[in-house]
Amino acid sequence: MITRPADTLLSVDSLAVRFGGNEDAFLAVEDVSFDLRAGETLSLLGESGSGKSVTAQAIMALLPRNAAITSGRIVFAGEDLVSLPRSRTRDLCGTRMGMVFQDPLTALNPVFTVGDQIAELFRVRQGLDRRAAWLAAAEVVDAVGIPDARRRLDAYPHQFSGGMRQRLVIAMAIALKPRLLIADEPTTALDVTVQAQIMELIRDLQRETGMSLLLITHDLGVVADVTDRVAVMYAGRIVETGPVRDVYDNPAHPYTRGLMSSIPSLEESPGLLAAIPGMPPNPKERPSGCPFHPRCAFARPVCSVERPALRAMGDRRKAACHFAEEVVRLDPVS
Amino acid sequence: MTRYLGYRILSSLVVILGAATIIFVAIRAVPGDPALVVLGPSATPEQVAALRTEYGLDGSLLGQYMHFLARMATFDFGSSFRLGMPATQAISQAFTATLSLALAALCIALMIGFPLGILCALRPNGWSDRIISSLSMTGQALPSFWVGIMLVMIFSRMLRILPSGGAETPEAILMPAVTLALPLLSIIVRLVRSGLLEVLGEGYVQTARAKGLREPRVVGRHALRNMLIPVVTVVGLELGGLLGGAVIVETVFAWPGLGRLLIDSIAARDYSVVQACVVVLVLGFVSINLIVDLLYGYLDPRVRVGS
Ligand SMILES: Nc1ncnc2c1ncn2[C@@H]1O[C@H](COP(=O)(O)OP(=O)(O)OP(=O)(O)O)[C@@H](O)[C@H]1O
Ligand SMILES: [Mg+2]
Numbered sequence: 001m002i003t004r005p006a007d008t009l010l011s012v013d014s015l016a017v018r019f020g021g022n023e024d025a026f027l028a029v030e031d032v033s034f035d036l037r038a039g040e041t042l043s044l045l046g047e048s049g050s051g052k053s054v055t056a057q058a059i060m061a062l063l064p065r066n067a068a069i070t071s072g073r074i075v076f077a078g079e080d081l082v083s084l085p086r087s088r089t090r091d092l093c094g095t096r097m098g099m100v101f102q103d104p105l106t107a108l109n110p111v112f113t114v115g116d117q118i119a120e121l122f123r124v125r126q127g128l129d130r131r132a133a134w135l136a137a138a139e140v141v142d143a144v145g146i147p148d149a150r151r152r153l154d155a156y157p158h159q160f161s162g163g164m165r166q167r168l169v170i171a172m173a174i175a176l177k178p179r180l181l182i183a184d185e186p187t188t189a190l191d192v193t194v195q196a197q198i199m200e201l202i203r204d205l206q207r208e209t210g211m212s213l214l215l216i217t218h219d220l221g222v223v224a225d226v227t228d229r230v231a232v233m234y235a236g237r238i239v240e241t242g243p244v245r246d247v248y249d250n251p252a253h254p255y256t257r258g259l260m261s262s263i264p265s266l267e268e269s270p271g272l273l274a275a276i277p278g279m280p281p282n283p284k285e286r287p288s289g290c291p292f293h294p295r296c297a298f299a300r301p302v303c304s305v306e307r308p309a310l311r312a313m314g315d316r317r318k319a320a321c322h323f324a325e326e327v328v329r330l331d332p333v334s
Numbered sequence: 335m336t337r338y339l340g341y342r343i344l345s346s347l348v349v350i351l352g353a354a355t356i357i358f359v360a361i362r363a364v365p366g367d368p369a370l371v372v373l374g375p376s377a378t379p380e381q382v383a384a385l386r387t388e389y390g391l392d393g394s395l396l397g398q399y400m401h402f403l404a405r406m407a408t409f410d411f412g413s414s415f416r417l418g419m420p421a422t423q424a425i426s427q428a429f430t431a432t433l434s435l436a437l438a439a440l441c442i443a444l445m446i447g448f449p450l451g452i453l454c455a456l457r458p459n460g461w462s463d464r465i466i467s468s469l470s471m472t473g474q475a476l477p478s479f480w481v482g483i484m485l486v487m488i489f490s491r492m493l494r495i496l497p498s499g500g501a502e503t504p505e506a507i508l509m510p511a512v513t514l515a516l517p518l519l520s521i522i523v524r525l526v527r528s529g530l531l532e533v534l535g536e537g538y539v540q541t542a543r544a545k546g547l548r549e550p551r552v553v554g555r556h557a558l559r560n561m562l563i564p565v566v567t568v569v570g571l572e573l574g575g576l577l578g579g580a581v582i583v584e585t586v587f588a589w590p591g592l593g594r595l596l597i598d599s600i601a602a603r604d605y606s607v608v609q610a611c612v613v614v615l616v617l618g619f620v621s622i623n624l625i626v627d628l629l630y631g632y633l634d635p636r637v638r639v640g641s
Contacts, residue, residue: 060543060544061543062540062543062544087548090543090546090547090548090549091546092546093543093544093545093546094544094545094546094547095546098544099544101537101540101541101544103537106536106537106538107537107538107540107541108538108541109538109541109542109556109559109560110538110560110634110635110636111559111560111563111633111634111635112556112559120545120547121545124545124547124551125545125546156635156636158635158636169541172541172545173544
């Protein structure tokens with residue numbers, strides 16, 4: 001048994017999520033494990049379809065009807081959410097864990113005023129009366145940096161810009177002071193200029209409240225600034241995890257290395273993205289051995305036969321590559 | 335908003351005027367002189383001419399038309415040749431009967447259709463969904479007159495618990511209302527089902543769940559309210575069909591409504607009543623559309639004009 005630091009808030013252990021029925025079933029997430037300590041930020045990185053959102057949905061009990069957790073544990077504040085009935089996990093949503101979604105344009109209900117939607121949290125979850133809930137809503141809307149909060153509560157979502165709407169979504173997620181915030185690509189759908197402001201806001205809120213942050217993102221630039229540790233996902237599994245600086249400077253997995261070199265740096269002409277060749281595998285027909293081997297520049301015969309385990313590299317890092325020790329010693333990518 | 339409303343009312347008036355003109359021409363294009371129909375084949379030419387003068391049928395067609403329009407503006411349609419009373423008086427009772435039939439059918443369709451549609455959407459492709467969905471397909475395909483006759487056979491002939499027609503007892507409305515409701519009910523079931531399924535996949539439903547709201551509140555408040563927008567639109571359009579369906583159902587069940595009055599009056603070439611019936615039906619139709627449009631703006635803040 002692995003011993004965990006006493007302040008571990010969330011601990012995901014060998015999680016597997018299956019989609020679909022008998023014939024067309026596939027595992028969207030497989031053998032995913034990570035820990036998140038109180039106040040810590042962990043970033044989940046990976047290409048589209050690698051299972052980041054599904055992992056978040058599993059934690060929040062938001063998996064769609066055709067998905068199920070087939071094995072593993074999700075221990076949150078000492079309780080295994082997988083074994084809890086869904087309604088109990090639902091109780092933790094909002095109060096103990098909050099979630100920010102990718103697309104603020106669809107995350108708010110178009111037919112209710114924003115005040116209504118935020119005050120609903122205080123009314124339903126905390127039993128405040130209409131007036132007190134409205135005041136509390138004004139307070140959080142103010143806290144996420146929306147000017148003239150009081151008056152804006154009466155407006156409908158379509159009357160706000162994308163960045164403002166994402167602030168409102170964040171306001172809802174943090175309104176009841178959860179200990180864990182899951183942000184699933186919170187800036188992807190926004191203008192570049194607004195992205196930085198939203199990340200800034202999330203960081204400030206985290207600093208004030210001491211909540212933990214599970215940040216899901218494509219944007220490696222964002223990760224470097226805000227995160228403590230990263231976990232890189234590929235084809236439903238974690239292929240590398242470690243402190244952000246170590247992983248950035250010396251990736252131990254060829255896939256991570258590929259991701260790093262795809263960050264457009266300011267000196268290079270834009271558009272010159274050294275993306276990883278090929279496409280992520282179809283989850284229904286993943287390659288044998290290491291799922292990354294068909295796209296890997298370092299692949300050797302053993303890679304197509306034997307799947308590398310996620311093994312420790314020193315005391316804080318892990319990587320799932322047969323040749324991780326060699327990869328980590330390669331020259332830095334940039 | 336006021337401008338929009340003004341525009342809608344104006345265009346409704348144009349529709350009513352158009353319908354009134356068409357029925358004015360159409361009923362006169364049907365062969366058969368109303369005076370002859372009333373007096374019978376043995377009438378003398380003097381009697382016929384006198385009656386034609388009495389009912390204002392002796393002037394030019396254009397003159398009659400102008401006269402008709404001028405009186406219609408004050409909701410006066412002249413008097414009935416057949417019933418010997420003002421047409422408005424003749425249709426007012428029939429109008430009440432049709433209105434109560436249509437409202438009863440609407441209530442049945444909504445009160446049964448919504449819960450069944452929601453039930454289907456909560457467990458798509460479950461056994462209850464399959465049964466209800468296929469029943470609703472059937473319900474929409476069955477012709478009203480056949481359903482009506484079947485109901486009469488079962489409840490009036492075999493079980494003898496409901497009257498086969500007329501409107502003498504309060505429970506007499508049950509069978510015609512159910513018959514009239516059936517197609518609309520089937521449409522509502524399928525609209526609610528597909529609308530709710532679509533809405534349940536939306537981001538704001540996930541947000542509501544992430545707020546820790548219980549499923550009944552997520553569905554009943556956040557999803558349902560959005561699902562109402564497309565449903566109200568289609569139901570509004572179908573209400574027009576309900577008025578049309580009432581004509582058939584009233585004939586089957588001898589329900590003393592506008593539909594039956596219309597058919598009897600056409601047979602008797604009772605121009606004034608035919609014109610009054612059609613104008614009232616069209617008026618009902620455009621009012622429903624106007625109400626639906628306003629409701630739509632109320633339900634969806636994004637289309638609210640002037641906000
Ligand atoms: N509702 C669903 N039904 C079927 N398959 C799904 C569903 N949601 C996700 N999947 C599948 O699960 C896998 C993981 O998807 P997931 O959404 O977690 O990817 P992601 O890493 O979040 O990607 P992105 O960066 O595009 O958001 C994908 O193969 C996807 O096709
Ligand atoms: Mg995602």
